[in-house]
Amino acid sequence: MDLREEILSEIDGKTLNYCFSCGMCTGGCPSARISDSRYNPRKILHRAAIEGKLEDDIWLCTNCYTCQERCPTKTKVADLLSLMRRIYVKEKGIPDFIKPLVENLEACGFTAQIGELENKRRERMGLPEVKHNTEIKKIIEKTGGGL
Amino acid sequence: MTDKYAYFIGCTTPFRVSNYDLSTRKVMDKLGIELVDMPDAGCCGLYYELINEKTYLAMAARVLSMAEDLKLDLMVLCNGCNGSLFRANKKLKENPELKGEVNEILAGIDRQFKGTIDVKHYVKVLWEDVGVDKIKEKVTKPMNLKVAAHYGCHLMKPSEEIMFDNPKDPASLDELIEATGAESIDYYDKAQCCGGYVLAADKDIVYAMTGQKLQNVKKAGADAMVTVCPFCNVMYDANQKAVESAIGQELKIPVLHYPQLLGLAMGYEPKDLGLEQNRARVDPKMFG
Numbered sequence: 537m538d539l540r541e542e543i544l545s546e547i548d549g550k551t552l553n554y555c556f557s558c559g560m561c562t563g564g565c566p567s568a569r570i571s572d573s574r575y576n577p578r579k580i581l582h583r584a585a586i587e588g589k590l591e592d593d594i595w596l597c598t599n600c601y602t603c604q605e606r607c608p609t610k611t612k613v614a615d616l617l618s619l620m621r622r623i624y625v626k627e628k629g630i631p632d633f634i635k636p637l638v639e640n641l642e643a644c645g646f647t648a649q650i651g652e653l654e655n656k657r658r659e660r661m662g663l664p665e666v667k668h669n670t671e672i673k674k675i676i677e678k679t680g681g682g683l
Numbered sequence: 684m685t686d687k688y689a690y691f692i693g694c695t696t697p698f699r700v701s702n703y704d705l706s707t708r709k710v711m712d713k714l715g716i717e718l719v720d721m722p723d724a725g726c727c728g729l730y731y732e733l734i735n736e737k738t739y740l741a742m743a744a745r746v747l748s749m750a751e752d753l754k755l756d757l758m759v760l761c762n763g764c765n766g767s768l769f770r771a772n773k774k775l776k777e778n779p780e781l782k783g784e785v786n787e788i789l790a791g792i793d794r795q796f797k798g799t800i801d802v803k804h805y806v807k808v809l810w811e812d813v814g815v816d817k818i819k820e821k822v823t824k825p826m827n828l829k830v831a832a833h834y835g836c837h838l839m840k841p842s843e844e845i846m847f848d849n850p851k852d853p854a855s856l857d858e859l860i861e862a863t864g865a866e867s868i869d870y871y872d873k874a875q876c877c878g879g880y881v882l883a884a885d886k887d888i889v890y891a892m893t894g895q896k897l898q899n900v901k902k903a904g905a906d907a908m909v910t911v912c913p914f915c916n917v918m919y920d921a922n923q924k925a926v927e928s929a930i931g932q933e934l935k936i937p938v939l940h941y942p943q944l945l946g947l948a949m950g951y952e953p954k955d956l957g958l959e960q961n962r963a964r965v966d967p968k969m970f971g
Binding site: 669675 | 692694695697698699701702704705708720722723724725726730731732733734735736737738741742745788789791792794836837840841842850851874875876878879880881883884885888889891892895957
């Protein structure tokens, strides 16, 4: 499916049509400021809408929602960036830097393995043990969310 | 006022900052709020918002269903968990078709999402339900400190959904800090994100972002910074050394979890609140 069609097929995605490229999102974006606009949400939305292209820079969104709070047209900028990342995963797979997190979730139901050491520390602090689970692995398998 | 909650600690807290869990339990106990543990709850599903929406919603619904079984509202410690669980709860409550699809997935693990409870960050519980006045009554040792509040992002945003406080000019955490006797100071770019979400994708950008905020806190003359999210805390505290190397400046800023500050003001000893586990050195003498 064409990227634009895929974005517009989702409720939040439809707000892409509200964007008139004013740049309020980018003016408030911490990632844009720090990266000297290597990450630029205005350009990313424009690129998606006009050229139908997705590039790796979408992974530099900190998900802070400043863009979405500032947007004068109520374009769901941050939600669009999350949607674009899901479309990216569908096309190109899960990026390498997220893989360890998915592996941990499948192995124990947490984003990091809570080892014996951590549970011993918790015991010394009088805190209850944290238990791994297999239910999350089942959910990931059933929804096709695995690696 | 509800005085009993299903207590969800997520991943980062037990893995990196169990002192956050410890200090939260202490202050809730003093306020007469009972917390019911969910030891095998696991992850809220947050990162799957970027990978696969069905997986995300089913993971969040699983945690929500556990609180529903307990017939209790869910209290969270983490801004990330707050955003993820609050929004999934709202989305599934408002969309019966989606709820049906998610319940088909949950049937495989003998669970069901009903939509009978609410999700609350503990800052919301403290500020809205308990109230600043009642908290002040429990303060026996007022803190004589200048504190820089860090709200983080998913406590209040996206505001059209979460509808808590006002992200453009927030008051909740500042007032909770002032309830301890401390002064909550103003500083440049107070609302800026910690950047933690991008840590795995690009360390350089994130450390520059984290460093910028720590420099602003330093410039404003804060004695300590206070966070209300384990991930923000890890960024400013545990990663402070790495940030110092990245920006070439020594910072040495103590970073406390809010319940540690409140706990000290309630008369707990630093050890009761796991203060010795904070990574940037905290001198207990600074609390008087």
